[in-house]
Amino acid sequence: MKKILNKTDAYVDEMLEGFVAAHPEYYRLHGDSGKVIARAEAGKQGKVGIVTGGGSGHLPVFTGYVGTGLLDACAIGDVFASPSAEQMADAIRAADSGAGVLRLYGNYGGDVMNFDMAGELVEFEDITCSTVLLADDVASAPPEEHEKRRGVAGMVYAFKIAGAAAEEGRDLDGVTAAAQKAADACRSIGAALSPCTVPQAGKPTFEIAEDEMEMGMGIHGEPGVWRGKLRQADEIAGEMMDRLLDDMPLTKGDRVSVMVNSLGATPPEELYILYRIVKARLEGLGASIVMPLVGRYATSMEMAGVSFTLCKLDEELETLLQAPCDCAFWRVG
Amino acid sequence: MKKILNKTDAYVDEMLEGFVAAHPEYYRLHGDSGKVIARAEAGKQGKVGIVTGGGSGHLPVFTGYVGTGLLDACAIGDVFASPSAEQMADAIRAADSGAGVLRLYGNYGGDVMNFDMAGELVEFEDITCSTVLLADDVASAPPEEHEKRRGVAGMVYAFKIAGAAAEEGRDLDGVTAAAQKAADACRSIGAALSPCTVPQAGKPTFEIAEDEMEMGMGIHGEPGVWRGKLRQADEIAGEMMDRLLDDMPLTKGDRVSVMVNSLGATPPEELYILYRIVKARLEGLGASIVMPLVGRYATSMEMAGVSFTLCKLDEELETLLQAPCDCAFWRVG
Amino acid sequence: MTLTRDTLLAAIDRIAQAMERDFEMLNAADGALGDGDLGVTMTRGMRAITEMKDDLPADIGMALFQCAQAFTKSSGSSYGTLLATGLMSAAKALRGQENIASSDLAGLIAGARDKMQDRGKAELGGKTVLDSLDFLAKALPGADDKAAAAAQAVDNALEEFRDRPATVGRARIFAEKSVGLDDPGMLAMQSVVKAAVQS
Amino acid sequence: MTLTRDTLLAAIDRIAQAMERDFEMLNAADGALGDGDLGVTMTRGMRAITEMKDDLPADIGMALFQCAQAFTKSSGSSYGTLLATGLMSAAKALRGQENIASSDLAGLIAGARDKMQDRGKAELGGKTVLDSLDFLAKALPGADDKAAAAAQAVDNALEEFRDRPATVGRARIFAEKSVGLDDPGMLAMQSVVKAAVQS
């Protein structure tokens, strides 16, 4: 897959330059690392701050979700690489308005170590931090070891729900609890058809034959649970739903939001074909679908493939999910 | 490029089934061809209707832009193929609430013939129609023959502006005039890096080497103005701006909206890299950028590439562009 | 020789087969300067006609009318719409008849050509399917062996226009590049006519 | 033998070269079960150090501190963060000194290993870079030829763990598949150590 870029080393800086230039009403660069994005207008004083961070190449994840009712700031790494602890500390500073800051991010080694270090740095500045890790990818560890799972598209639900809780004026414990509840309520699985190319590596993250797909693949090309012949849409959707529902059974009367997400190149047309099956499966169980999200919410640049995320809702989560939010990529209410 | 689908013949029907299932608050199927989409809630009685139509595979174009402040109905063809005259007539019927209907669509032979036939059909039902053709692709004919040009992403501006004029309560002549003014104010150019595959054809629309790009290529893979080595982002953006500005010079004090659009697979990261140059060029001329649109507004499934559209604004167009609109893919205000 | 519902049914089969055979060729010819879908259009259209052909009435006008309807519903491409327009024109002229005299063929084709010209707003001589029809309409009246004359006419049309620039449709954007290339619509008409007259 | 700023500068050059050479190998090793970026991490880190190396002070603690800073700023990958954590640990111990006695090396490496273990919360014996450091720390004290012993230690660590399952990082998700595969972080440490001790 070909890319439009200048020097590979400048990819992220130039991307962010264009990003804030295109959406000045939503985003601004904070600090001088050039890699921390904060809301154009800071959240209310005394509001709990929410930060995230992670590698570039997943837009709208991570930094796209900085916005009202969502995140306050984001530290941005190179493509698929964790930002540094110093950048994360800067993001925490940008998000803080005295009520503490929730670190809400995906469970990846580099991010965990660096957010831990960042927390140690800002402790000296009397900023209290809490942590919620997203670990929603069912393909990445069995249920007994669910805390080892990778974080993928489920983070969008966690951003939304935690963001609404913070906007509502809850304290750090309250926002953290809501975020943890959202994180616990999400299950995701992905299927990849083609790789993407990290600009600096210059070649695809993996190789896969023209007639093959991989089930359960990670958003950085981490291996999945099987690789085999490309199947028909209905079969793919069926297996993905099986794997999610095995992990988190749903039954009559349950309320659930579902995301059918393109990993990048896969067009919305194909997502709609898949959504037919997702909807039929959930309704077949007697569950009600709340606010289905079909589109590009968490990507890997030009990777072809999809992910499904289920977010099982109770009344609190449903209210928070449907509360207003606004960023350049997503608006509710 | 691999696709997720079932039977190729069912691609469009299944896509539309999922489309209305995912967004019932915005869209509904109208009539029994299964290929006409109308607003979930019809526009105000006595409002001028706006219909469009064209091939599938361009989401959000065409049918995604059915919504408040935008279109009333859309006839949907097979992938990259014009819908039939009968479907267009159905769309016109869905859009009519007594004040006449504007047919607003891209300048392609099949669409023109079929919309003409559709107009003849509904004439018997006393529905008055007007027509505005989008012909914004500067690569497809020289300025002297601009009326022969293909319609591409500029149609998004025309939908928005005409939609706002209709929502405001203008009559058919007024809406048609606003749409024509918008169509005349738009210039677009595209550059493709990779083809896409029409499901029924089963192979890519064209072939292009791993290190090549094509400037001026059409959204169905129609040839462009040159094919050569893939260049750096800044050079590509520079040439695209040159070609647009040659065709429609801008000068100090001009107000212009600009769209930096992905043809599908190209991720937003790359669009932001390009937008730096677009912005610098326009501001360098002393023009002011109004509501830049950076994202996926008009695509060709999984084609990699970008298009730029300039829409030069006067006071009327600017007001209409910034009026509220709402559909599943775009919201203003 | 007169043409009846049976002749029509047999011709439909042959044309449908020819379109399957020429699928890639027509897509490729159209793809050179256009969007590469002509093979798709023709196979879809002929499949749609094949599906309903057993229900075609003996009234040859009605039968052609129903063929035109089936073809247009299957796609709205330029070529499909033009073909259907041409069929409709013949259908109107033949309404109520159960057969077509071979001496009427030239007039029916000329009529189709004219209606298609109205619909597509293109000139004759523009290197399109219209020119193939024009050659057909002019070659048939004087010919004894109508089948051979028709096959010759579609070949001649291609020959005559190959080195002229396209002036219509997507290809006219690349008028210079089109010199030396056959017009895809004329190629499709060559296949259709040769399949139709073969027996 | 003692190590000074000059020894450090020369080692930096050799390590930087080795990382450029091993770029694809490390990406591939990491890509087998992880995200395939270890070569990117190492070349970026060493380029960042190379760029500022002329400004390194004679104080070897400060010099290592600045190297660690440069490396972390260049990326936040697991490996980069762990390496920088290890360098910081050594930097703290060496602050104010202008050279390192070769007899202190084992202790510095053991200290780095422990701090890296705190940071990454992984066990020793888990088939990670920690085990390479552990082998180094244990091999050096008794050895006369420290360079040869170090090179041997990183080889031995790889040998010892190759057929065990990964328990840490991205690769532990595929513990069974990892049996027989070298841990990419241990491979990187092998390259680093061999380049460092070469002369």
Ligand SMILES: Nc1ncnc2c1ncn2[C@@H]1O[C@H](COP(=O)(O)OP(=O)(O)O)[C@@H](O)[C@H]1O
């Ligand atoms: N306006 C027109 N008048 C006559 N023939 C036309 C016209 N437009 C297209 N054609 C014929 O149709 C052929 C292309 O058909 P098709 O592939 O269906 O077009 P498109 O894909 O652009 O809708 C051309 O080769 C030409 O023979």
Ligand SMILES: Nc1ncnc2c1ncn2[C@@H]1O[C@H](COP(=O)(O)OP(=O)(O)O)[C@@H](O)[C@H]1O
């Ligand atoms: N928590 C940890 N503790 C010790 N070593 C680790 C840890 N996590 C990763 N490693 C080491 O780092 C290597 C992977 O580094 P890297 O590619 O930077 O990881 P990632 O890309 O997942 O951030 C592993 O092979 C292992 O040796």
Ligand SMILES: [Mg+2]
């Ligand atoms: Mg990594």
Ligand SMILES: [Mg+2]
């Ligand atoms: Mg076409």
Ligand SMILES: [Mg+2]
């Ligand atoms: Mg065509």
Ligand SMILES: [Mg+2]
């Ligand atoms: Mg890695």
